[in-house]
Amino acid sequence: MCTSLTLTANDQTVLLARTMDFPNVDPWVPRSFAAQTTWQPVYGDAQVTQTRIVGASRHLNGHDLLGDGLNADGLACAELYLPHAVHYYHTPQTGRINLTPQDFIMWVLSGHKTVAEVVAELPNVALVASVWFAENKVYPFHWLIADQTGASVVIEPTTLTLRASPNSVGVLTNTPVLANHEKRLLAFLNVPELANLGPAATEWVQQGRELPTGPVPTNRFIRTAINRWGHPTPITAEGAISAAFDYLNQVVIPKQPGRQPRNHNFTHYRCVIDLTHLTYFHIPTATNKLSKTVIS
Numbered sequence: 001m002c003t004s005l006t007l008t009a010n011d012q013t014v015l016l017a018r019t020m021d022f023p024n025v026d027p028w029v030p031r032s033f034a035a036q037t038t039w040q041p042v043y044g045d046a047q048v049t050q051t052r053i054v055g056a057s058r059h060l061n062g063h064d065l066l067g068d069g070l071n072a073d074g075l076a077c078a079e080l081y082l083p084h085a086v087h088y089y090h091t092p093q094t095g096r097i098n099l100t101p102q103d104f105i106m107w108v109l110s111g112h113k114t115v116a117e118v119v120a121e122l123p124n125v126a127l128v129a130s131v132w133f134a135e136n137k138v139y140p141f142h143w144l145i146a147d148q149t150g151a152s153v154v155i156e157p158t159t160l161t162l163r164a165s166p167n168s169v170g171v172l173t174n175t176p177v178l179a180n181h182e183k184r185l186l187a188f189l190n191v192p193e194l195a196n197l198g199p200a201a202t203e204w205v206q207q208g209r210e211l212p213t214g215p216v217p218t219n220r221f222i223r224t225a226i227n228r229w230g231h232p233t234p235i236t237a238e239g240a241i242s243a244a245f246d247y248l249n250q251v252v253i254p255k256q257p258g259r260q261p262r263n264h265n266f267t268h269y270r271c272v273i274d275l276t277h278l279t280y281f282h283i284p285t286a287t288n289k290l291s292k293t294v295i296s
Contacts, residue, residue: 011235014148018068032053033064080173088160
């Protein structure tokens with residue numbers, strides 16, 4: 001039940017921000033991986049990170065599961081939930097890069113510098129519906145990827161052949177797929193196409209009209225999109241980081257004591273990734289204490 005967005009300030013600082021909303025699990029904590037760190041995907045030979053990586057990780061059975069991250073080339077990636085929409089291979093494919101969904105972020109960040117490089121290699125990737133090294137579950141994911149140029153795409157495995165879609169709105173939540181979210185956003189604002197999004201969202205904000213609330217992904221998408229497009233573009237990196245955290249704070253899902261752990265999604269953390277200044281900001285909901293990690 002996550003929410004994510006990209007944002008570019010007037011000083012050309014590029015951000016990727018997200019909430020991590022998930023049932024009760026081990027904590028997600030910021031973790032750094034040095035260049036030339038060896039990691040093992042489920043299929044194939046061990047891989048080596050080409051640059052330093054920092055991101056939110058869970059350490060499980062001797063392996064690191066990334067929820068999002070940034071590498072030293074300014075490429076960032078975040079995974080979000082996409083139930084009832086994904087199509088994975090049932091078995092590894094000959095001559096392809098075989099990855100479980102949980103391996104995908106590390107593959108993106110450990111061997112690529114730009115969005116274009118990732119997109120060019122997608123036809124060679126086979127996502128396989130196999131259990132990872134822990135948790136005994138195959139997760140239905142889609143991914144938001146961005147780089148320092150401001151390029152950003154969404155990868156949704158709705159077919160076996162992976163393709164990237166432009167991240168035109170700059171927002172991603174969970175199911176339904178991105179095109180459906182965009183259609184619902186246009187209907188909510190009563191505009192015919194995405195070219196009208198900025199003026200319509202600005203008018204909505206200036207008039208103080210109510211925004212959708214609650215944990216439903218479509219409501220979170222609409223609220224975050226109107227916030228992103230309806231407010232003035234931040235001038236500096238500091239202003240953009242503040243704005244991104246503000247938009248995320250509005251869609252935080254609180255933890256409710258007594259709810260069943262298996263199906264109670266709540267916000268574990270918020271993070272803002274500064275791709276331009278290679279900085280990872282992380283706020284765990286349990287403490288609300290900001291940590292900052294810079295890739296030097």
